[in-house]
Amino acid sequence: xxxxxxxxxxxxxxxxxxxxxxxxxxxxxxxxxxxxxxxxxxxxxxxxxxxxxxxxxxxxxxxxxxxxxxxxxxxxxxxxxxxxxxxxxxxxxxxxxxxxxxxxxxxxxxxxxxxxxxxxxxxxxxxxxxxxxxxxxxxxxxxxxxxxxxxxxxxxxxxxxxxxxxxxxxxxxxxxxxxxxxxxxxxxxxxxxxxxxxxxxxxxxxxxxxxxxxxxxxxxxxxxxxxxxxxxxxxxxxxxxxxxxxxxxxxxxxxxxxxxxxxxxxxxxxxxxxxxxxxxxxxxxxxxxxxxxxxxxxxxxxxxxxxxxxxxxxxxxxxxxxxxxxxxxxxxxxxxxxxxxxxxxxxxxxxxxxxxxxxxxxxxxxxxxxxxxxxxxxxxxxx
Numbered sequence: 001x002x003x004x005x006x007x008x009x010x011x012x013x014x015x016x017x018x019x020x021x022x023x024x025x026x027x028x029x030x031x032x033x034x035x036x037x038x039x040x041x042x043x044x045x046x047x048x049x050x051x052x053x054x055x056x057x058x059x060x061x062x063x064x065x066x067x068x069x070x071x072x073x074x075x076x077x078x079x080x081x082x083x084x085x086x087x088x089x090x091x092x093x094x095x096x097x098x099x100x101x102x103x104x105x106x107x108x109x110x111x112x113x114x115x116x117x118x119x120x121x122x123x124x125x126x127x128x129x130x131x132x133x134x135x136x137x138x139x140x141x142x143x144x145x146x147x148x149x150x151x152x153x154x155x156x157x158x159x160x161x162x163x164x165x166x167x168x169x170x171x172x173x174x175x176x177x178x179x180x181x182x183x184x185x186x187x188x189x190x191x192x193x194x195x196x197x198x199x200x201x202x203x204x205x206x207x208x209x210x211x212x213x214x215x216x217x218x219x220x221x222x223x224x225x226x227x228x229x230x231x232x233x234x235x236x237x238x239x240x241x242x243x244x245x246x247x248x249x250x251x252x253x254x255x256x257x258x259x260x261x262x263x264x265x266x267x268x269x270x271x272x273x274x275x276x277x278x279x280x281x282x283x284x285x286x287x288x289x290x291x292x293x294x295x296x297x298x299x300x301x302x303x304x305x306x307x308x309x310x311x312x313x314x315x316x317x318x319x320x321x322x323x324x325x326x327x328x329x330x331x332x333x334x335x336x337x338x339x340x341x342x343x344x345x346x347x348x349x350x351x352x353x354x355x356x357x358x359x360x361x362x363x364x365x366x367x368x369x370x371x372x373x374x375x376x377x378x379x380x381x382x383x
Contacts, residue, residue, distance in 0.1 A: 004123035053086035075109035138197035170196030171364035228283035237281035301374035311363035
């Protein structure tokens with residue numbers, strides 16, 4: 001069995017009978033800013049916003065460019081809808097590609113993405129290749145705990161992001177889609193670094209543990225609170241929004257534990273805030289059986305929910321001005337109106353958050369965007 005460092009060579013060898021050359025497998029870096037070539041290819045990372053493979057990645061669609069003596073083709077590497085990177089190759093003697101040829105190449109890119117995903121479990125070379133800077137131990141812990149950044153099924157798209165990707169400590173998110181229910185949470189642990197990372201992952205583990213025994217939403221929150229208070233006594237805490245979405249009826253129920261209220265988008269614009277009287281953070285709740293306040297609303301088909309941590313809105317620019325909820329609403333509305341796939345919409349919002357702080361967040365900033373389409377045909381385009 002080939003080791004992970006052989007992935008790019010295996011892909012090139014498999015394409016050789018087609019006459020393809022200059023075959024390069026690119027992986028997106030952890031911060032989703034660039035595409036890094038896998039050896040034996042070398043060279044700098046490609047800009048996602050200024051390259052043919054970058055466009056294929058962002059739009060999740062094949063791209064073709066005519067060049068002297070052939071065409072350059074770039075295809076997104078998708079594990080389901082999780083964006084892993086891009087595959088680029090040159091086909092000589094061609095000026096265009098017909099539908100059948102594109103179908104074959106797209107299927108091949110899908111197989112290559114599966115190879116990346118599978119081989120990545122057996123070594124570190126692919127993970128190393130996707131990093132453009134060293135990762136802290138705290139961030140390593142968090143990335144091991146995170147689910148895939150993107151998930152989609154009929155009528156539902158979920159996309160998440162974490163910043164700073166290589167230094168994140170206390171922020172995390174989690175979700176699970178089973179049957180007619182999506183359960184999701186966004187969390188922010190007190191402090192920074194490894195201690196905050198361990199605090200956050202404990203809360204996520206408790207969340208999964210309660211979910212997997214079928215506990216209802218209020219009991220899930222109590223279970224998380226008990227786990228944090230028992231494992232980290234002395235005032236340590238985790239803020240969280242914990243929610244359940246009925247995928248058949250669009251009914252959303254949520255609990256706020258010292259956490260910012262999520263936003264709801266309707267027809268591409270932020271329509272309302274999911275306000276409910278918040279509880280103290282997890283670890284400080286200590287509630288009785290009937291004391292939990294659960295918000296409830298019904299989404300319209302096509303609505304989206306954005307849950308985020310306070311690092312998104314509390315970042316300041318050079319003049320000390322907060323990014324704030326108003327700028328977040330504007331960024332989300334503009335990105336949603338651009339007709340981009342849901343994961344790219346969230347990436348564009350993240351870039352706006354970073355731009356306000358000169359490219360470097362002052363606190364962990366995490367977002368989770370959930371789009372509900374009421375069983376309509378699955379789409380990854382605008383929220």
